[in-house]
Amino acid sequence: MTDLVCVQTDDFDLAGEYRRLRDISSRVGAVVTFCGLVRDFESSASDIDPDAPINNLTLQHYPGMTEALLADIIAQAKTRWTLYGVTVIHRIGTLAPNDQIVFVGVATEHRKQAFDAAQFLMDYLKTQATFWKKVTADGKEQWLDTKGSDNDAVAEWGKSRDD
């Protein structure tokens, strides 16, 4: 089992996830990890003062569908690059600033594969996996909108098939 997909309320441990990826094969020469954290501000919520400190984020998802979509995104990445191991972990529930939200890790032979695949996975996760985020700040709460830059990032992958 070289790939791992988890949607969980619990926090995750970067060191343990890295160790798993590093030890998958003696041919692994590169491990790239991405951790997404809750920032203390949110400039994309129209109803909320962009300078107001964030109280928390609430992450909702569609159980069953999310895991299937994440597995499909990993399968798509594997048609582009030779990946020895992939981990995607996404937290749900209520999170506070500085909390970890999402982990993506990729183990490959060479660094370019690992960087590109990790970025691809995050770009697709952001725009295709069934998660929804609500921000609470400034005494208000608001469900966020998809960012245009995230859709642009996925469109770029559609144009390029080089690795």
Added chain:
Amino acid sequence: MTDLVCVQTDDFDLAGEYRRLRDISSRVGAVVTFCGLVRDFESSASDIDPDAPINNLTLQHYPGMTEALLADIIAQAKTRWTLYGVTVIHRIGTLAPNDQIVFVGVATEHRKQAFDAAQFLMDYLKTQATFWKKVTADGKEQWLDTKGSDNDAVAEWGKSRDD
């Protein structure tokens, strides 16, 4: 002190380096890490059977010059992206397969900055920092040559100034 450059014989600890980057600012929303590992094969050494198992790698560097070059590479990255914190650690001495060689970590507000900057730092480190690698395998030892793909990667950055 938000940036850290180390050239050391000692191993490094991903979890500790990540923790430092994560906690640099409450505005950090993305941390990308890259770890380079010793593979158990080396296909780019002309004198060595590409299937022969690697016994070890020896990393040499030019003390003083290397640290200055790494600081300069970080400064170049900071002219392109807003980086809250950067860490570059490179080991020297004799390393065995699966050992960690190099760590690059970047903390930013948004994920694209972190991915791009980490990849930029690795591409420049590979081609501009004064490290030399000798591989021992198959009863022979050989100093490695720079890979053409690494020079190509740096040339790409010269063409693009977008972020």
Added chain:
Amino acid sequence: MVNLAFGKQTTQGLPGVIDLLFFGRLGDLAGEVDRSVSCIESRATPLAIREWLALDHQSLAKELCEPQVLVSVNKMIVKWDQPLFDGDEVAFLPPVTGG
């Protein structure tokens, strides 16, 4: 459980139960995330359900008409005129914002 009558069409085939899921802001507008409806005719589609919801939940139905809102049946994205069957799970999906 709500009785769901689609216009004045004649019932054909067996009635069934359809599970409706509303995610993100749609759940706030629907007042609940998960809602079962009894379907008393066989030509139900997500589009027909949306029209039926408009009777009692105008702001929800308006949001469901946004072009970015997708619909899935049994966790597969489908077109709005996909025929529905007894036991189907219909989810209304606003633009995703994970990561």
Added chain:
Amino acid sequence: MVNLAFGKQTTQGLPGVIDLLFFGRLGDLAGEVDRSVSCIESRATPLAIREWLALDHQSLAKELCEPQVLVSVNKMIVKWDQPLFDGDEVAFLPPVTGG
């Protein structure tokens, strides 16, 4: 410590000591990584040192002539005709292979 005479030119100015560093494969060919040389004339350059090395170390000098080999003085990359002074540290740098 090696006496270093550059051709037959007349000595001008003070003699000095120059530190030579050979990295990567160059160190194997030089037989040592670090080597101090006494310079008995003032017009020493990395190029002149390379020519002098060719007298005793042909394979080293041949490798130094490879276009990818760079030279630094006091840890700054320079041209091969950079004038050298007492106490300078000259390093011969084959293509780097870190990471």
